[in-house]
Amino acid sequence: MRILLVMGAGGEGGAETFFTQLALALHRAGVETQAVIGPNEQRFSTLRSNGIETLVLPFRQILDFKTKPGLKARIKQYHPDVVLTFMNRASKLCPKGDFLHVARLGGYYKLKNYKNCDHLIGNTKDIVRYLDQAGWPEGRAHHVPNFASVDRDALPVSRAELDTPEDVPLIVSLGRLHENKAFDILLQAAKLENRPYIWIAGEGPLRVELEQMARDLDVAHRVRFLGWRNDRGALLATADFCVFPSRFEPFGSVMIEAWAMKCPLITTRTAGPLEIATADKDALMVPVDDAEAMAVAMTRVIDEKGLAEGLVKAGWDSYEKAYTEEACVQNYIDLFTRLLAEREQVFR
The missing domain is CATH 3.40.50.2000 (Glycogen Phosphorylase B;)
Incomplete structure (x- = not known):
């Protein structure tokens, strides 16, 4: 299974942190993984230093003539089985193609940015309920919670x-x-x-x-x-x-x-x-x-x-x-495996 993780946000926050940690966790689990991100030197360095091939694109709100073709070219080159997008802009700019497009939502976002997605993941059951009530197609919204992405062996900070x-x-x-x-x-x-x-x-x-x-x-x-x-x-x-x-x-x-x-x-x-x-x-x-x-x-x-x-x-x-890393990663792998199998049946 090849997975391409995509996130356009360049700042720091909970979703951005989890994006990086999930990419690293999938890579550690032996899943072939690449990333496309908006400009963020620390995120780029973290991903690349851990062996994840990473492409940086502008993901600007206006006058951005590079991101969409750049993302399309990387998808064509990498040929992923799954493209997992985080947040609105990455999900909206992701082209259609011969892959499973899944977006991960950590909030109650407007669905207009996700109309090209095949499936959505909510990190709480309540978000999945919101997606169902907002009219997202039945059976295409799934619950996969986050994991705790902290160093459990970390030494205390000096008071x-x-x-x-x-x-x-x-x-x-x-x-x-x-x-x-x-x-x-x-x-x-x-x-x-x-x-x-x-x-x-x-x-x-x-x-x-x-x-x-x-x-x-x-x-x-x-x-x-x-x-x-x-x-x-x-x-x-x-x-x-x-x-x-x-x-x-x-x-x-x-x-x-x-x-x-x-x-x-x-x-x-x-x-x-x-x-x-x-x-x-x-x-x-x-x-x-x-x-x-x-x-x-x-x-x-x-x-x-x-x-x-x-x-x-x-x-x-x-x-x-x-909420362990192992449980979360297995949940993602199991979900993608099932959805890919269902997709293959449809296209036979």
């Missing part, structure tokens, strides 16, 4: 290097600095529960606003904005617990990364966490936009004897059951 005392509770929170991730609620909760230090790893349009908010709430001395980080495993290995405060979250890769790193988890009652987690078992779950409830949950993890240990044990069990 001293980030001006954080060794004897204080430490929260790590990861995600794009965007309204949907609700870091404003985390900062408000830190005002109410004033013991933890907080490391926020991520970048985005709200950084300046959030830094100012931390100063206004008088919590800036306990908050560290780390920017985009690729050492999420090491950060979670350092944390006493992880807080995932999103107000909108289709999946929630941070959750399964916390479970994989045996880090107690607090999250919100959004679509992804409600589907994946079990409240008060593998995560404490609080209402969206409720800083007071989040602060109470933080206090519970710090003070309630045995709670953190119980969350870690149940979280690890949830991770091992469904």
Whole structure:
């Protein structure tokens, strides 16, 4: 089986990270894999240094005369069995051809960009339900969850290097600095529960606003904005617990990364966490936009004897059951194998 993975987004985020990790995981599993990506030097270097032939194309929004013919030429040259596209632009620009075109969706996207696809993959059951309800053809939407793409052997980050005392509770929170991730609620909760230090790893349009908010709430001395980080495993290995405060979250890769790193988890009652987690078992779950409830949950993890240990044990069990790299890759291989066989029957 030959698979070509395609993603036009050049930035950093959850989908971009998973694209890279899935390409590497398929390659490690012995699947013949190539990639086509938008400009991103680090992603290109990571893929190429791990033996994945990678083509960079512009994927610009306007006046782009290179991407579509370049992608078509690479497909003709590589002759893949499956082209797996990520996000809108790559899916829209992918030409039709003698291959199975599957797009992977990590959100509730408009289907106009996916009309040329043969099948769609949603990383939650709720996304698959959305696709069915939006009119996508029956039997052509499939559920394959993500895996936790963290280095489980990572050593903890030095607290001293980030001006954080060794004897204080430490929260790590990861995600794009965007309204949907609700870091404003985390900062408000830190005002109410004033013991933890907080490391926020991520970048985005709200950084300046959030830094100012931390100063206004008088919590800036306990908050560290780390920017985009690729050492999420090491950060979670350092944390006493992880807080995932999103107000909108289709999946929630941070959750399964916390479970994989045996880090107690607090999250919100959004679509992804409600589907994946079990409240008060593998995560404490609080209402969206409720800083007071989040602060109470933080206090519970710090003070309630045995709670953190119980969350870690149940979280690890949830991770091992469904979110390991091996399980995810096998799910993709099994799905592609079945769909290719069905396609061959149709064209006989």
